[in-house]
Amino acid sequence: MSIRKPPLDTADAAVEIEALKADSFGRISLMRGPQGVFVRRDLGHVPLWLRLPAWWLARREARGLQRVIGMQDVPLLLNWDGRRLDRSYMAGAPMYLAPPHGDLAYFRQARRVLGQLHRCGLAHNDLAKEANWLVLDDGRPGIIDFQLAVRGNPRSRWMRLLAREDLRHLLKHKRTYCPQHITPVERRVLKRHSWVRDAWFATGKPVYRFVTRRLLKWEDNEGRGPQP
Ligand SMILES: Nc1ncnc2c1ncn2[C@@H]1O[C@H](COP(=O)(O)OP(=O)(O)O)[C@@H](O)[C@H]1O
Ligand SMILES: [Mg+2]
Incomplete structure (x- = not known):
């Protein structure tokens, strides 16, 4: 390229x-x-x-x-x-080392950043991992690690679905660190599982675990994401 x-x-x-x-x-x-x-x-x-x-x-x-x-x-x-x-380089620390407890401004800005990414036609796809969210030195969020990112037309059904999954992962972190500010609408998004997520848990995740833990011997402990 x-x-x-x-x-x-x-x-x-x-x-x-x-x-x-x-x-x-x-x-x-x-x-x-x-x-x-x-x-x-x-x-x-x-x-x-x-x-x-x-x-x-x-x-x-x-x-x-x-x-x-x-x-x-x-x-x-x-x-x-x-x-x-x-x-x-973005100076800061991963979310699991600098947890944004009660920091509503962090999550508001994170949502804005996600919206921008999605409007550019990019879905991240690996935001369950806290290691891929940074808390920058000035307190803002930073997003890294685009190895699994997907590009496409932001208006397509597929990209909208992936965007919703990204948002759901962000909201899971918000539920962990800022539960008092989860809105009713956000609670509904959190509850709505897509077929992509269900298919991943049924097939992709066991294969991923086998490859990463057995074949590659990864510890798989970097930035534990919250459970679904
Ligand atoms: N642009 C960056 N700014 C600051 N730290 C970074 C940046 N890119 C990576 N890192 C640090 O390096 C680690 C690994 O990078 P990452 O791109 O997430 O690789 P991997 O795909 O192997 O997880 C991150 O968890 C983060 O701590
Ligand atoms: Mg990473």
Whole structure:
């Protein structure tokens, strides 16, 4: 794919400051380049037999981020060259380390950000995980990890359904941290399960668990999401 050359030349002379996470699908590092700090996913560390799915997921993230270039509260895509995916760094902490207890402003803004994403024709699809929600240093929400994001026409039935699932995941976090502010309408959204979610629990989730726990030996404890 051709992705617009980044405003910052991150490919050169960047050094790793800190490893943020490493698993079978790559190593995520905080890097310092000539223009400042950014986050890199490097597929160079991925075992050969997993290169293809890892590349596919990284490309999916790059394409998703490309669609929302210029949007606040999501990482800015800096570069994707088929092996390294560079994104801007957003200073903050994941939701499970900095829980937004009683912080209605956080959840209001999070809902706005989700709305913007969806209007751009992007559904995130991995927002049950608290690790993918940041509480930024100024208290605003940040959304990361677009590996499972889906692009499409925001008016299509499919995208509207995925958007509703994203919203449901946000509302589950709100129910955990801000239950006193859940509105009756939000309670109804929380109760309404889509067939996508039911199909996932019946088939996808057991397969996912087998692959991640047995084959990849992931601990699966990063950012436990609330249960459905
Ligand atoms: N743009 C970013 N700004 C700040 N932290 C980030 C950013 N991207 C990733 N991180 C940190 O690195 C971790 C792993 O990144 P993520 O993209 O979620 O990878 P994975 O798909 O392996 O979960 C995140 O949980 C977060 O702590
Ligand atoms: Mg993640």
